[in-house]
Amino acid sequence: MQINETLIDDTFAEAFPMKATRLIITAHTPVWAQHAAQSLTGFATSVIGCGCEAGIERVLTADETPDGRPGIAVLMFAVSTKELAKQVERRVGQCVLTCPTTAVFSGIDPATSRAPLSDNAPLGSGLRFFGDGWQISKMIGDTRYWRVPVMDGEFVCEESTVTVKAVGGGNLLFLARDTDSALHVAETAVAAMRRLPNVIMPFPGGVVRSGSKVGSKYAAAPASTNDAFCPTLTGLSRKSELDADVGCVLEIVIDGLTDADVGAAMTAGIAAAVELGRAAGVLRISAGNYGGKLGPYHFHLHQLAADVAGRRA
Amino acid sequence: MTTITLRVRNAPGFRINADRLLPAALAALSADEIGYLVLPASNESCAVGDVFDVSRSDDETDPALVIEGDVHWLDRLGAKMTQGCIDVHGSAGDYTGFRMAGGMLRIDGDAGHFTGCQMKGGRLTLGGNAGDFTAGALPGDMEGMTGGTLTVHGNAGARLADRMRRGLVLVGGDAGECAASRLVAGTIGIAGKTGANLGYGMRRGTVLLAQAPERIPPTFTDGGRGFDVFWRLLTRSLATELAPFSGFRADTLPRRYAGDLAVDGRGEVLIVES
Numbered sequence: 017m018q019i020n021e022t023l024i025d026d027t028f029a030e031a032f033p034m035k036a037t038r039l040i041i042t043a044h045t046p047v048w049a050q051h052a053a054q055s056l057t058g059f060a061t062s063v064i065g066c067g068c069e070a071g072i073e074r075v076l077t078a079d080e081t082p083d084g085r086p087g088i089a090v091l092m093f094a095v096s097t098k099e100l101a102k103q104v105e106r107r108v109g110q111c112v113l114t115c116p117t118t119a120v121f122s123g124i125d126p127a128t129s130r131a132p133l134s135d136n137a138p139l140g141s142g143l144r145f146f147g148d149g150w151q152i153s154k155m156i157g158d159t160r161y162w163r164v165p166v167m168d169g170e171f172v173c174e175e176s177t178v179t180v181k182a183v184g185g186g187n188l189l190f191l192a193r194d195t196d197s198a199l200h201v202a203e204t205a206v207a208a209m210r211r212l213p214n215v216i217m218p219f220p221g222g223v224v225r226s227g228s229k230v231g232s233k234y235a236a237a238p239a240s241t242n243d244a245f246c247p248t249l250t251g252l253s254r255k256s257e258l259d260a261d262v263g264c265v266l267e268i269v270i271d272g273l274t275d276a277d278v279g280a281a282m283t284a285g286i287a288a289a290v291e292l293g294r295a296a297g298v299l300r301i302s303a304g305n306y307g308g309k310l311g312p313y314h315f316h317l318h319q320l321a322a323d324v325a326g327r328r329a
Numbered sequence: 330m331t332t333i334t335l336r337v338r339n340a341p342g343f344r345i346n347a348d349r350l351l352p353a354a355l356a357a358l359s360a361d362e363i364g365y366l367v368l369p370a371s372n373e374s375c376a377v378g379d380v381f382d383v384s385r386s387d388d389e390t391d392p393a394l395v396i397e398g399d400v401h402w403l404d405r406l407g408a409k410m411t412q413g414c415i416d417v418h419g420s421a422g423d424y425t426g427f428r429m430a431g432g433m434l435r436i437d438g439d440a441g442h443f444t445g446c447q448m449k450g451g452r453l454t455l456g457g458n459a460g461d462f463t464a465g466a467l468p469g470d471m472e473g474m475t476g477g478t479l480t481v482h483g484n485a486g487a488r489l490a491d492r493m494r495r496g497l498v499l500v501g502g503d504a505g506e507c508a509a510s511r512l513v514a515g516t517i518g519i520a521g522k523t524g525a526n527l528g529y530g531m532r533r534g535t536v537l538l539a540q541a542p543e544r545i546p547p548t549f550t551d552g553g554r555g556f557d558v559f560w561r562l563l564t565r566s567l568a569t570e571l572a573p574f575s576g577f578r579a580d581t582l583p584r585r586y587a588g589d590l591a592v593d594g595r596g597e598v599l600i601v602e603s
Contacts, residue, residue: 042558082562083558083561084561084565084579085558085561119558150595152533152595153514153533154535154559155495155496155514155515156516156562156563156566157566161559161562163559165555168555169554169555169556169557169558170555170556170557170559172558172559
């Protein structure tokens, strides 16, 4: 399939079940909410080495937050509810509790969530002990909050956060003529995806260059470089999928609350990329998978791109 | 579902226990069957049809019970109710909403002592006054109200919310002596005056006052500042409740006193003066 002279491979991205939660961080000013959110989502690119994948979903206005202050919505994904709970407690404890003027709330409404609900993860129920006995529990409506005295007043947080069964590992590979065109298409696609709700792109700037394959020649390494897409190995690796025109490949990994959210984000990324087209150096769009045997979610590029082609026709 | 209407025909000279007059249970009965329903009355008993004219209509709403007339002799109305709606166009007796766990109970007039006593959930609204021990505990019991919302547009009697543990109580008028006594937790708002011994033995919880009391109890101390976020959450949650609580501004912090230091001391009295 070709759109705007960009070739779209007949392949699919393979994604996996994950557990996810949304946290709403508010603060006295947008700047401090941003500081807390960036700190909380730092070093959270991959579950392999970071324990969770996390990112800023979007900026919230004061009208959209529980306490009427400016805020940020972040999404966190982990392989299990237990690991997610561990990461939530650790990261909120170190990055939000510590950040001036912030408060933190559960951001998924069980009544409207399209993602299947999972167990709640502790939020304030563990952090409250920082209050050394001065903390106060407060029920407002049906929600329990903890008020923990800190040096700028009170740190307020919800007792627990709702978690859902989510989807992680959707991806797109952009095969471009050179570094400039690869960066340009990746940045453009990430910008298009960030306009959508319920998804994050957890890698730096939303983009990853070190795409990986399962396994390695070294027994200790569970994953290693994806030599099929490394431009320096076109003449060396038997698995190389690159031709001589491709000078740079970049990948976007997408985690979403539902497979529909991930599919929508991938479609938006494809649309943004083919809009640039071959003239901008976007030669091919591909995706990473493991033969379809590991992950239950398969996002076929031709199916996703059919909508894009239909809109352009 | 069904709306049952009970119109007072003869006010009895004794008190009647209305435990069995729950909308969901009555919805399964015909008007005649409801009329023959026997209610305990002091050491006697009495049929619903002896004191009420009964009618029923089927519609699309939740099960509802409407009582037309003054029934201050009818105790335990809405007791242990879990669903449906009761409207009383008049006053009700003692123990109204006793251990109520869900649904809606609206009284246009007054209700007696122990109104909302040990209430667990739902919403109870009084257009008039409430008696003593409203939202409180039975004598000897450890917990008063543990959930739901109780709104009194008039005045409340003594010992308002005694041993209350959770939920929201709002009083549009005055409260009698020992309001919030032995409060375990929860939120109480009082728009008018408060009697002596406010917050006596209060361990935790929030008492919200729209008028400063004549004196702050000596076992309360200055509660400091810095509770802006909590105040924002609280004022937002009160935005749809009765005045003056609905008009409290999120950006104007009340004065805060902490106590009762004779016990746990983690309770707070917030005074919002316009």
